[in-house]
Amino acid sequence: xxxxxxxxxxxxxVGAGFGGLEAAFGLAGAPVRITxxxxxxxxLFQPLLYQVAxxxxxTSEIAWPIRYLLRDRPEVTxxxxxxxxxxxxxxxxxxxxxxxxxxxxxxLATGARHAYFGHDEWEPFAPGxxxxxxxxxxxxxxxxxxxxxxxETDPARRAALLTFVIIGAGPTGVEMAGTIADLAKDTLPxxxxxxxxxxxxxxxxxxxxxxxxGFPEDLSAYALRSLQELGVEVVLGQPVTECAxxxxxxxxxxxxxxxxxxxxxxxxxxxxxWLNAPADRAYRLKVEPxxxxxxxxxxxxxxxxxxIAGPDGNPVPGIAPAAKQQGRYVAALxxxxxSGGTLPPFRYKHAxxxxxxxxxxxxxxxxxxxxxxxLAWWIWGIAHIYFLIGLRNRLSVALSWLWIxxxxxxxxxxxxxxxxxxxx
Amino acid sequence: xxxxxxxxxxxxxVGAGFGGLEAAFGLAGAPVRITxxxxxxxxLFQPLLYQVAxxxxxTSEIAWPIRYLLRDRPEVTxxxxxxxxxxxxxxxxxxxxxxxxxxxxxxLATGARHAYFGHDEWEPFAPGxxxxxxxxxxxxxxxxxxxxxxxETDPARRAALLTFVIIGAGPTGVEMAGTIADLAKDTLPxxxxxxxxxxxxxxxxxxxxxxxxGFPEDLSAYALRSLQELGVEVVLGQPVTECAxxxxxxxxxxxxxxxxxxxxxxxxxxxxxWLNAPADRAYRLKVEPxxxxxxxxxxxxxxxxxxIAGPDGNPVPGIAPAAKQQGRYVAALxxxxxSGGTLPPFRYKHAxxxxxxxxxxxxxxxxxxxxxxxLAWWIWGIAHIYFLIGLRNRLSVALSWLWIxxxxxxxxxxxxxxxxxxxx
Numbered sequence: 001x002x003x004x005x006x007x008x009x010x011x012x013x014v015g016a017g018f019g020g021l022e023a024a025f026g027l028a029g030a031p032v033r034i035t036x037x038x039x040x041x042x043x044l045f046q047p048l049l050y051q052v053a054x055x056x057x058x059t060s061e062i063a064w065p066i067r068y069l070l071r072d073r074p075e076v077t078x079x080x081x082x083x084x085x086x087x088x089x090x091x092x093x094x095x096x097x098x099x100x101x102x103x104x105x106x107x108l109a110t111g112a113r114h115a116y117f118g119h120d121e122w123e124p125f126a127p128g129x130x131x132x133x134x135x136x137x138x139x140x141x142x143x144x145x146x147x148x149x150x151x152e153t154d155p156a157r158r159a160a161l162l163t164f165v166i167i168g169a170g171p172t173g174v175e176m177a178g179t180i181a182d183l184a185k186d187t188l189p190x191x192x193x194x195x196x197x198x199x200x201x202x203x204x205x206x207x208x209x210x211x212x213x214g215f216p217e218d219l220s221a222y223a224l225r226s227l228q229e230l231g232v233e234v235v236l237g238q239p240v241t242e243c244a245x246x247x248x249x250x251x252x253x254x255x256x257x258x259x260x261x262x263x264x265x266x267x268x269x270x271x272x273x274w275l276n277a278p279a280d281r282a283y284r285l286k287v288e289p290x291x292x293x294x295x296x297x298x299x300x301x302x303x304x305x306x307x308i309a310g311p312d313g314n315p316v317p318g319i320a321p322a323a324k325q326q327g328r329y330v331a332a333l334x335x336x337x338x339s340g341g342t343l344p345p346f347r348y349k350h351a352x353x354x355x356x357x358x359x360x361x362x363x364x365x366x367x368x369x370x371x372x373x374x375l376a377w378w379i380w381g382i383a384h385i386y387f388l389i390g391l392r393n394r395l396s397v398a399l400s401w402l403w404i405x406x407x408x409x410x411x412x413x414x415x416x417x418x419x420x421x422x423x424x
Numbered sequence: 425x426x427x428x429x430x431x432x433x434x435x436x437x438v439g440a441g442f443g444g445l446e447a448a449f450g451l452a453g454a455p456v457r458i459t460x461x462x463x464x465x466x467x468l469f470q471p472l473l474y475q476v477a478x479x480x481x482x483t484s485e486i487a488w489p490i491r492y493l494l495r496d497r498p499e500v501t502x503x504x505x506x507x508x509x510x511x512x513x514x515x516x517x518x519x520x521x522x523x524x525x526x527x528x529x530x531x532l533a534t535g536a537r538h539a540y541f542g543h544d545e546w547e548p549f550a551p552g553x554x555x556x557x558x559x560x561x562x563x564x565x566x567x568x569x570x571x572x573x574x575x576e577t578d579p580a581r582r583a584a585l586l587t588f589v590i591i592g593a594g595p596t597g598v599e600m601a602g603t604i605a606d607l608a609k610d611t612l613p614x615x616x617x618x619x620x621x622x623x624x625x626x627x628x629x630x631x632x633x634x635x636x637x638g639f640p641e642d643l644s645a646y647a648l649r650s651l652q653e654l655g656v657e658v659v660l661g662q663p664v665t666e667c668a669x670x671x672x673x674x675x676x677x678x679x680x681x682x683x684x685x686x687x688x689x690x691x692x693x694x695x696x697x698w699l700n701a702p703a704d705r706a707y708r709l710k711v712e713p714x715x716x717x718x719x720x721x722x723x724x725x726x727x728x729x730x731x732i733a734g735p736d737g738n739p740v741p742g743i744a745p746a747a748k749q750q751g752r753y754v755a756a757l758x759x760x761x762x763s764g765g766t767l768p769p770f771r772y773k774h775a776x777x778x779x780x781x782x783x784x785x786x787x788x789x790x791x792x793x794x795x796x797x798x799l800a801w802w803i804w805g806i807a808h809i810y811f812l813i814g815l816r817n818r819l820s821v822a823l824s825w826l827w828i829x830x831x832x833x834x835x836x837x838x839x840x841x842x843x844x845x846x847x848x
Binding site for chain 1: 464465466482483484485487489491492494495496498500501502503504505523556557560567568571574575614615616617618816817819820823824827833835836837838839840841
């Protein structure tokens with residue numbers, strides 16, 4: 001299918017994450033037609049993905065069919081397809097199935113995935129958390145570890161089954177560690193007979209000197225104390241040097257553990273490779289101040305797949321609000337260009353950083369205002385519910401959280417896939 | 425692990441479906457210890473499984489961790505394990521991993537799975553609906569068919585992608601057909617640009633002379649008319665003679681279809697084989713009037729894995745209320761025996777038959793009272809919410825149904841697993 005229509009201007013957006021979707025939203029009313037391509041049929045609210053991995057939320061509570069989000073926009077066509085290249089000279093996007101899609105303007109919002117810094121062989125033992133499947137895989141591993149421990153009679157093997165290692169103490173690592181600790185200490189104890197799930201070890205291993213390195217030092221220190229109060233063992237300044245099926249090595253010591261979670265780093269998508277464009281070590285495209293790819297004024301890139309300096313000189317962080325601001329900027333610039341104008345360079349406004357620590361605390365850095373503890377948790381919760389799309393999911397997530405807080409009951413404790421040996 | 429404890433009486437229940445769980449509930453307060461074994465970690469509310477397959481409900485809305493349901497019963501141990509045999513002489517259950525569990529009384533509640541009447545080779549093309557994985561697999565197939573049709577330019581291939589064949593017009597087949605029709609006519613149309621999902625063909629093929637053969641003839645006739653009003657093409661008196669990747673054959677004619685759903689029959693688990701006990705053609709154990717296995721007074725069997733005549737001479741139907749009554753009876757009889765008594769034979773009380781037809785109608789057969797239409801749908805809906813376990817899932821399902829009815833929005837339109845080709 002070669003799209004040969006010349007009129008109206010055709011914007012192709014690759015990726016329906018926060019950046020791509022916001023670009024599509026921002027182009028409402030513009031004299032364009034839009035093709036939005038994603039290899040998934042759903043937009044994912046990644047900030048809460050760790051709650052699916054820890055059985056707190058259902059998959060459908062944090063994901064929406066992309067088509068549904070754009071149903072009222074007849075000029076937008078959603079394609080469920082895999083992009084595997086860009087022909088910048090021919091102004092075409094190449095799909096894996098051989099089709100090509102011509103564009104007038106291209107927006108690459110292709111995101112990032114977890115990266116193992118040259119140790120891809122660790123991935124089977126230490127899965128990361130980027131997709132719904134990643135989350136249900138982790139959920140299965142965590143829940144199966146408790147099930148196996150319940151039936152294990154050898155004390156050493158039982159201890160290894162009840163040891164959970166999280167590698168990387170950024171927001172995802174901190175949130176995973178705190179939530180697994182809650183699960184083990186509050187949700188599971190009454191359900192098991194042979195094991196005491198209070199004895200679960202949750203070990204958070206960080207190569208750098210502190211947890212939540214992107215936050216001010218006093219909030220990092222608070223997060224550290226809060227994690228320790230939850231029973232999480234925090235190991236700082238120790239890079240992991242080996243991951244295997246039965247444990248990890250750091251600081252020269254081996255820790256036997258049957259469940260390892262990778263939260264230590266990401267790499268950008270292959271967009272830089274597609275364009276043979278300059279990128280940083282994490283493969284992030286180095287974009288111009290207007291978010292175009294150098295040498296390609298008709299190709300924009302936004303979100304986790306780019307690197308650009310913020311007003312403070314530091315790189316813009318790889319978080320949802322940054323991707324949304326970039327998507328919105330690109331939409332506005334495309335509109336301006338179509339009416340013969342232009343816009344000043346993209347300028348990132350940092351609204352704040354948030355991280356949940358266990359089920360009743362959070363840290364928030366709004367710049368001048370810093371919050372921590374239970375009040376911060378309330379703001380964290382309300383902000384996340386606010387940013388969910390649609391009343392239905394807001395009600396549903398609020399209901400799930402109410403049950404976690406009031407009854408320590410996590411609704412999505414399902415072991416699915418991989419448990420399907422059938423005896424019948 | 426050979427369980428050698430003699431005191432107290434040890435009841436082993438295999439299977440935590442409706443029958444097995446009810447037996448465990450019914451034994452509350454009895455002087456026994458109980459081991460409940462299931463190869464899943466969750467109890468599944470199978471009557472609503474078709475709603476997961478059609479994106480109406482989330483998996484976690486109809487499934488509960490088994491351990492959680494029995495958390496307040498310290499005498500109950502839940503094992504997440506596969507049973508693959510029974511040593512009736514040694515009074516031991518054999519687990520796939522080599523362990524054995526000794527019992528004083530055994531309750532087999534091992535259920536049924538879909539059966540292809542000697543055509544197991546059809547299974548990959550016409551999956552059935554018994555587990556959560558079955559439901560998410562069907563959901564993926566149904567949603568992917570619409571996605572592929574949207575991108576397909578060949579009219580014949582597009583028509584095949586938009587043709588859904590359901591084989592078997594019992595309650596599951598009727599409910600699947602009606603709900604796929606609703607999905608295509610009410611939920612999806614505004615979301616697609618290249619296809620008109622109103623043109624979806626839903627074909628329900630039944631070998632027998634009428635739909636819902638277990639219901640009175642007038643309700644069958646009403647269900648047939650209602651399905652036809654929803655646009656479902658109902659084919660009666662035609663057994664399917666071939667299933668393949670690209671279609672089905674019935675009545676000598678080939679129908680091109682890319683999605684086929686098997687709702688035509690079930691076979692019991694291997695419990696009869698384990699015991700080398702008499703069974704019917706569908707492998708259902710022929711049990712004694714007190715639900716024991718002939719020659720094994722210490723082994724009970726309940727639910728879909730047994731066949732027994734009801735008070736009207738017909739076999740007790742394979743539905744949840746029948747399994748629950750049997751589980752309850754077995755619990756009562758075990759209690760009676762422990763205090764030196766016994767009970768009269770099991771007597772099935774048919775409370776009623778219900779089936780939903782599309783999102784606003786149902787048929788109900790309460791024996792003397794027969795209901796159909798919208799009022800029946802309300803009773804159907806209230807009954808199903810009532811039989812869900814726990815306030816949280818009741819609220820959650822009610823919320824999901826409210827959105828379907830008020831907005832035609834189905835919350836769980838997620839394509840997961842198998843779409844995981846990664847471009848990044």
